[in-house]
Amino acid sequence: MAEAADFQGTSASPARHWMRHTGALLAGAPLLAGLLQLPAAAPAQAASSDAVSVSLDSLSPTAPGDGDTVTVSGTVTNNGKRTVTGAHVGLRVGPELNTRSAIDAVARHSDDVQNDTGAEVGGKYTQKFAKLTPGVSEHFTISVPVDKLDLGEDGVYELGVALSGQTSARPWDQVLGIQRTFLPWQPSEAGTRTKTTFLWPLLSTVHMTARTGAGELQTPVFLNDDLAKDLGPGGRLSQMVQLGKDLDLTWVIDPDLLASVDAMAKGYRLQAPGGTTTPGPREHQELAKQWLDGLQKAVAGKEVVALPFADPDLASLAHNGTSVTGSLSHLKDATDVAATTVKTVLHVTPNTDYAWPVNGAVDPSIIKVATSAGADRVIARSDSLQETARLPYTPSAARPIGGGTTAVVADERLSTAFEGDMTKADSATLAVQQFLAQSLEVNAQSDKQRSIVVAPQRMPSTSQAQAMAAALKTLQAGAWSQSQGLTAAVKAKPDPRATTHIPSTSAYPSSLRRQELPRAAFEQIARTQDMLDNFQVILTDQSRVVTPFGRAINREMSTAWRGHGADADTFRGGVETWLDGLADEVKLIDKSETKLSGRSATIPVTVQNNLVQPVDHLVLRLTSTMPTRLKIGGKAYFEQRVEVSGGHSQSVKFPTSANANGRVGVIAQLYTEDGQEYGEPVSFDVKVTEVTPTVMLVIGGGVLLLVLAGFRMYTQRKRAAARQAEDDGPDGAGENTDGEPGNPDTPGDRLPEESDAPSGADDPDQPSDPAPDTAPESADPSGTGERVDR
Numbered sequence: 205m206a207e208a209a210d211f212q213g214t215s216a217s218p219a220r221h222w223m224r225h226t227g228a229l230l231a232g233a234p235l236l237a238g239l240l241q242l243p244a245a246a247p248a249q250a251a252s253s254d255a256v257s258v259s260l261d262s263l264s265p266t267a268p269g270d271g272d273t274v275t276v277s278g279t280v281t282n283n284g285k286r287t288v289t290g291a292h293v294g295l296r297v298g299p300e301l302n303t304r305s306a307i308d309a310v311a312r313h314s315d316d317v318q319n320d321t322g323a324e325v326g327g328k329y330t331q332k333f334a335k336l337t338p339g340v341s342e343h344f345t346i347s348v349p350v351d352k353l354d355l356g357e358d359g360v361y362e363l364g365v366a367l368s369g370q371t372s373a374r375p376w377d378q379v380l381g382i383q384r385t386f387l388p389w390q391p392s393e394a395g396t397r398t399k400t401t402f403l404w405p406l407l408s409t410v411h412m413t414a415r416t417g418a419g420e421l422q423t424p425v426f427l428n429d430d431l432a433k434d435l436g437p438g439g440r441l442s443q444m445v446q447l448g449k450d451l452d453l454t455w456v457i458d459p460d461l462l463a464s465v466d467a468m469a470k471g472y473r474l475q476a477p478g479g480t481t482t483p484g485p486r487e488h489q490e491l492a493k494q495w496l497d498g499l500q501k502a503v504a505g506k507e508v509v510a511l512p513f514a515d516p517d518l519a520s521l522a523h524n525g526t527s528v529t530g531s532l533s534h535l536k537d538a539t540d541v542a543a544t545t546v547k548t549v550l551h552v553t554p555n556t557d558y559a560w561p562v563n564g565a566v567d568p569s570i571i572k573v574a575t576s577a578g579a580d581r582v583i584a585r586s587d588s589l590q591e592t593a594r595l596p597y598t599p600s601a602a603r604p605i606g607g608g609t610t611a612v613v614a615d616e617r618l619s620t621a622f623e624g625d626m627t628k629a630d631s632a633t634l635a636v637q638q639f640l641a642q643s644l645e646v647n648a649q650s651d652k653q654r655s656i657v658v659a660p661q662r663m664p665s666t667s668q669a670q671a672m673a674a675a676l677k678t679l680q681a682g683a684w685s686q687s688q689g690l691t692a693a694v695k696a697k698p699d700p701r702a703t704t705h706i707p708s709t710s711a712y713p714s715s716l717r718r719q720e721l722p723r724a725a726f727e728q729i730a731r732t733q734d735m736l737d738n739f740q741v742i743l744t745d746q747s748r749v750v751t752p753f754g755r756a757i758n759r760e761m762s763t764a765w766r767g768h769g770a771d772a773d774t775f776r777g778g779v780e781t782w783l784d785g786l787a788d789e790v791k792l793i794d795k796s797e798t799k800l801s802g803r804s805a806t807i808p809v810t811v812q813n814n815l816v817q818p819v820d821h822l823v824l825r826l827t828s829t830m831p832t833r834l835k836i837g838g839k840a841y842f843e844q845r846v847e848v849s850g851g852h853s854q855s856v857k858f859p860t861s862a863n864a865n866g867r868v869g870v871i872a873q874l875y876t877e878d879g880q881e882y883g884e885p886v887s888f889d890v891k892v893t894e895v896t897p898t899v900m901l902v903i904g905g906g907v908l909l910l911v912l913a914g915f916r917m918y919t920q921r922k923r924a925a926a927r928q929a930e931d932d933g934p935d936g937a938g939e940n941t942d943g944e945p946g947n948p949d950t951p952g953d954r955l956p957e958e959s960d961a962p963s964g965a966d967d968p969d970q971p972s973d974p975a976p977d978t979a980p981e982s983a984d985p986s987g988t989g990e991r992v993d994r
Contacts, residue, residue, distance in 0.1 A: 255283045256336065256367050256381030258293070258315070261629035263363075266678045267388040267640055268350045277345040278630065280336065280367045280381060288336040288380060291369030293344045295329060297353050297387070298322040298362030304598075304617065304645050307386065310362055311638055314384040321364035321384060325352060336369070355389045359648060360641040363387040385634055386641035390683045398647040399655040399688040399696070401601070402676055403583075403614075404448045406499075407458040407515055407662050408434065408441065409764045412467060413475065414756035414779045418816050422748060424467045425481050426474050427775075431464060432488040435495045442495060443666045447673040449502035452680055452687035457554070459545035460514040460759060466549050468492040500550055507689040510546045510554035512538035512577065514758040515662075518561045519712070520721035521761065522569040528726040530733055532576055538758045539577040555691065557581050562763055564588055564614055564659060565716055567709040571609065580609050581694055583659055587616040592703050597649035599702035601657040602694050610694055611704070614659035617642050621675075622660060626667035632674070639675045640682075647684040655688060655696040662763065719766040725776060729760050732780045739787045741876045742819045753783055788883065789814035790822075792872050793853070795888040800834075806857040807836075807890065809872045813848035821877045822846040826858045829869035834890055835861050836870075846874070862892040 259279040268274050276295065282288055298321045301307050313319055324330075329352065331344040346365075355361055366382040411431045417423035434441040441461075448455070469492035473481040516538055525531035539556060546554040559574035564585025566574075574582050582605075589603065589611060603611045621639040626632045646656060660672060679685050736753050740746045756779045765772035793810040800807075809826060813819050827841035828834045836842040837859050848854040873885040 256288060256369075257281045257283055258365055258367055258381045258383040259628075259630040260365050260383045260385055260633050263385065263387075263633055263637060266636055266674070267390065267644075267682050269683075270350070270391045272350045273347050274350055274353065274387070275345065275347040276365055277343070278365065278383070279341050279343050280333075281341040282336040282338050284371070285338055286371040286373060287338065288367075288369040288371055289334070290377065291334075291336050291367055291380075292330045292332040293346065293365065293367050294324040294326060295346060295348055295353070296321040296324050296364035296366055296382075297355070298364065298384075300356060300359040300361055301386070301641070301645070302359060302648070304642060307360060307638065307641050307645060308617075310384055310386070311634075314634065315382060317366075317379050317382050321362060321366065321382065324366070324368075333369075336367075353387075355387070358390050358392075358394070360645055361387045361389055383630070383634075385637045387637070388640045388644040388682075390644060393683040394647055396647070396651050396653045397684055397686045398643070399653065399693065400643065400679060400685045401655065401657045401688050401690050401693040402451070402453045402672075402679075403456045403509075403657070403659045403690065404444070404451070404453040405456045405660065405662050405664070406441070406444055406448075406461060407456075407511075407764070408461045408464070409663075410460070410514070410759045410762055410775060411464045412460075412755070412759070413775075414753050414782050415475075415481075416748075416752050417473065421471070422752070424472050424752070426464075426468070426472050426484065429474055429484065429488065431468060432485075432491055435465065435468075435488075435491045438666070440663075440666045440669070443669050444664070445495065445498050445502050447669055449498070451673060451676050453676065454507045454509060454690040455503050456509045456511065456558075456560070457546060457550075458511050458513075458515045459542045459549075460755070460762075462496075462549040463513075463545050463755070465492045465496055469496060496549065503550055503552055507691060508546065508550070508552050508554040509558050509690060510542040510556050511558070511560060512556075512758075513541045513545065513755065514538060514762045515560075515764065516758065516761040517721055517763040517766065518559060518574050519565065519570050519716065521726075522567075522573040523709075523712075523717065523720060524723045525721070525726040525761075526569070526573065528723065528730050530730050531726050532573070534729070534733075534757060534761060535573070536577045537754065538761075539579070541755075541758075558583060558612075558690070560659070562662075562716060562766065563713075564616075564619070565713055566611070566706060567712050568706055569709055570712075571605070571611075571706055575607070575609050582609065582611050583614060583657075584611045585614045585616050585619060585659065588707060589613050589703060589705075590707075592705065593701050595699075595701055597652075598646050598654065598656065599699035600655045600693075600696050602655065602696055602698045603702055603704045604698055605704050605706060611706075612657055612690070612694055613702075614657040615642075615646070618646075618656070618658045619660055622664065622668045622671050626665065626671045632667060632671040635671050636675045636678070640678055643679060644682075644684050654699075655693040657690070657693050719769075721761065721765065721772065725760070725772065728776050728780065729757055732757060732760075732776070732783060735780070735783050735787060738876060738880050738882060739783065741878065741880075742790065742822050742882065743815075744818045744820055748817065749786065753779070786815070790819050790848070790874075791883050792824075792874060792886040794886055795872075797867075797889045797891060798870075799891045799893065800860065800862060801893045802862070804859065804861045807860055807870070808855045808857050809886070810853050810855045811846050811848055811874070812853045813850060816850045818847065818849045820847045822848075822882065823875045823877060824856050825873050825875060827871045827873070828860075829871065833862065833864045833866060834868040834870070834892060835863070843875075860890070865892050867891050 257280070260276060261278040262276065264275050265272055280293060301310065325348055329346060329348045331346055333342055336342060362384055363386060364382050364384045366379045368377055368379050370376055370378065408431065411426050413425045413427055415425035433439050436442060468484065469489055471489060472484040474484055476482045512535060516535055521531060521535060543554055543556050546552065557579055558581045559579040560583040561570050561574065564583055565588045566582060566584045571582060591599070598615060601613050603613055605611045618639060622635050624631055624635065626635060664672060680687055736750065740750050743749060760776050760779065790813050793812055795809070798807060807826070809824060811824060822845070823843050824846045825841055825843045826836045828836050831840035838861065842858050844856050846854060846856060868890045869887060870890050871885050871887050874882040876882050
C-alpha cells in the first residue's frame with residue numbers, strides 16, 4: 205500500500221508521526237535506564253572511540269527471487285582506539301518499507317547504530333572475528349538462502365549488515381557498526397508493470413577549436429587530446445558505448461561529439477605553445493574509428509535523440525541571452541545541423557523534437573526558448589515541476605503544458621541515484637540497491653500502469669555508468685518493470701491530476717543560476733557573428749570559413765561550460781582572435797607620402813590577399829580630405845571594385861586632378877558591396893606641386909630666346925661660309941687671315957659670337973602625362989618621398 209502523504213514536499217501523516225515517536229520512546233526506555241547508571245561521558249566515548257565502519261562492497265543477486273541465495277561481501281574496519289573482541293558480522297532484515305519517503309529516510313541514516321534494523325538472521329549465517337584491533341580492516345562474505353530471511357509480501361525490505369562485539373569500555377555484546385541497504389523482493393511478475401524509459405546520455409566537453417588547416421582537407425585543430433583518453437579502453441565514452449549496447453534504453457547524443465570524433469578519425473592537429481600546432485597521433489585516429497564503428501552497431505535499431513549541436517545552455521540563453529540580438533538564431537542553427545550530423549556519422553535518423561535544460565529545471569522563459577527552435581518536447585524533472593495535488597503515487601512523465609508543448613517529467617529520485625562518487629564499491633552497491641528499491645516502490649504505489657522516465661546526469665563518469673548499467677540489467681530482468689522508448693513515453697496518456705504548472709522564474713535554483721553564461725558572453729558571441737558575416741561576404745568559398753566558425757559559435761554556448769567560466773572565456777576569446785586574424789589577411793598596404801607634380805596623375809593603392817582562396821565583392825574607396833585642392837576621379841572620392849586571387853596582391857589605380865599646390869590627406873578604405881567597412885583604413889599625404897601660368901610664361905619666354913639665338917648663329921655661319929668661298933677663288937685654295945692654309949673646323953675659325961655652350965642643357969620638370977598609365981606598385985610599403993610614375 206502506498207502512503208497517502210508520500211509526495212514531493214510533504215511528510216508523513218500526523219497519526220503515523222505520533223506512532224513512530226511513541227514506538228521510539230518505548231524502545232529506548234530500557235536503554236535510557238541503563239545509561240542513567242553510567243558516567244555522563246560514556247555515550248560520547250562509545251560514539252568516538254568504539255566506532256566500527258561497515259562497507260558493503262557487493263550484494264548478489266540485487267533483486268533475489270524464490271530459491272536464490274543472497275550473498276553479501278564487504279569490509280569491517282575498527283576506527284576506534286580499543287580492540288573489539290567476540291566480533292561477528294551478521295545480516296538483519298527490517299520491516300517492509302512501503303513508501304518512497306521511508307526509503308529516503310533509511311538512506312539518510314544508513315550507518316546509524318542507534319536505529320533498530322530487526323533481528324539478526326544468526327546461526328551459521330554469520331562471519332566471526334576473534335578480535336578487531338584498532339586501524340585494522342577485515343573482509344567478510346556471507347551467503348544466506350532467501351527463504352531464511354523471512355521475507356513477507358512483495359515489496360522493499362531494509363537489509364542491515366552489522367558488526368557486533370564488545371570492548372573493554374563496553375563489555376557486553378552490541379552493534380558497533382552497521383550499513384543499511386535495500387532488498388527488493390518481487391519473486392513473481394507483478395500484475396501491472398511500470399513502463400520505464402532510461403536516457404543514456406552520450407555527451408562530452410568541447411574539444412575542437414575554430415582553427416583549420418589551409419589545405420583542401422581543412423585539418424581541424426583540437427584544444428587538447430583529452431578526447432582520445434575517453435575513447436580509449438576503459439575511457440568514459442568507451443564504457444558508455446560498451447555498457448549501453450546490451451541495454452534497452454534511449455540514446456541521447458550531442459552531435460558535436462560525433463563531429464569531433466569523426467574529425468579525429470580523419471586526421472587532426474593539436475594546439476601547441478606559441479600558436480603552433482602538432483599532428484595528432486595516428487593511434488588516436490584508430491581509436492576514433494573503432495569507437496565510431498562500435499557506436500554505429502550499438503545504436504542500430506535503437507531510438508536516438510539528437511540534442512542541438514554542442515548542447516546549448518538553454519537556461520543561460522533564456523535568462524541572459526535573449527536580450528542580445530541574434531542569440532536565438534544560434535539555437536535554431538544548432539538544431540538544424542543536428543540531424544544532418546548524426547545521420548552522416550551514424551547512418552541513423554535521429555529525433556530532434558526534444559530540448560533538455562540543465563537538471564531538468566524549467567521556468568516560463570526556458571520553455572519559451574527551448575521551443576523557439578522547433579522542439580515541442582521539453583525534458584524536465586519532478587523536483588522542478590513539483591506535484592501539488594497530493595497524489596499518493598508517481599504520475600506518468602508526459603504532461604501537456606499548452607501551446608502544443610509536452611513536458612517530459614523525469615523522476616528526480618531515480619535520475620539522481622548515481623550522481624555521487626561511485627569509485628568505491630560500497631557507494632555503487634548502495635546506489636544500485638536504492639535505485640531498484642525506489643523503482644519497485646513506484647510500481648507498488650498503484651495498480652494503474654504508468655510511464656516513468658529516468659534522465660541521469662549529462663556526463664556520467666566511468667564508475668557512475670557502470671553502476672547505472674548494473675541497475676538497468678536488474679530492472680530489465682525484473683518482474684515489476686518493462687522497458688520503453690522515450691517517444692512511447694511521450695505518447696502515453698497523461699494523468700489528468702498531474703501538475704502542468706511551470707514554476708516561476710524566481711523559483712529557478714540559485715545554485716544553477718550562478719553557473720550560467722553571463723550576458724557579456726552572448727554579447728561577445730554577437731560580435732564574433734558580426735565579424736563572420738562581414739568576412740564571409742568577400743569569400744568565393746564561404747563554407748571553408750562559415751562552417752568551422754559557425755560550429756565554434758555553437759560550442760561557445762555549450763552547457764559543458766557550466767562550472768568552467770574561465771575556460772569558456774578563453775575559448776570565446778580564441779575564436780574571436782582567430783577570426784580577426786583571418787579577416788586581417790585581406791588588407792590594404794600602408795603608403796607613405798606621395799608627390800604629385802602637374803595637374804593630373806594616377807595614384808596606386810595595393811590590396812593584399814594572404815588567404816588561400818580568392819576574394820571578391822570588395823570595393824576600394826579613395827577619399828580626398830580637401831577636394832577643392834585635390835579631386836579623386838573628378839570628385840571628393842572614387843570607388844573601384846576589387847578582386848584578388850589567393851596569395852596575391854592587386855594594385856588599383858585612381859585618377860586624380862590638382863587645382864592648387866600643397867599637401868592633401870587621402871584615405872583609402874575597403875568596403876563590402878553592401879557598404880560595410882572592411883578592415884582598417886590607410887591614410888597618406890599627397891604633396892601637390894602644380895605648375896602655375898606665370899611659371900609657364902617664363903619657361904616659354906626662355907625657350908623662345910633659345911630658338912632666336914640658334915637662328916642667328918645659323919645665319920651668321922652661312923654668311924661666313926659664303927665669304928670664304930669667294931676668297932678661295934676658282935682654285936679652291938683658301939688661306940687664313942695670316943696668309944696660311946686655312947681649316948674651317950679649327951677654333952680659330954669660330955666667330956666671337958659663336959658660343960661653346962652644349963646644346964643639351966638640363967630641362968626643368970615637365971608636366972605630368974594626363975594618361976593613367978602608372979605601373980603596378982610593389983606590395984611593400986612606399987618609400988619616403990615616393991613619386992607617382994607618369
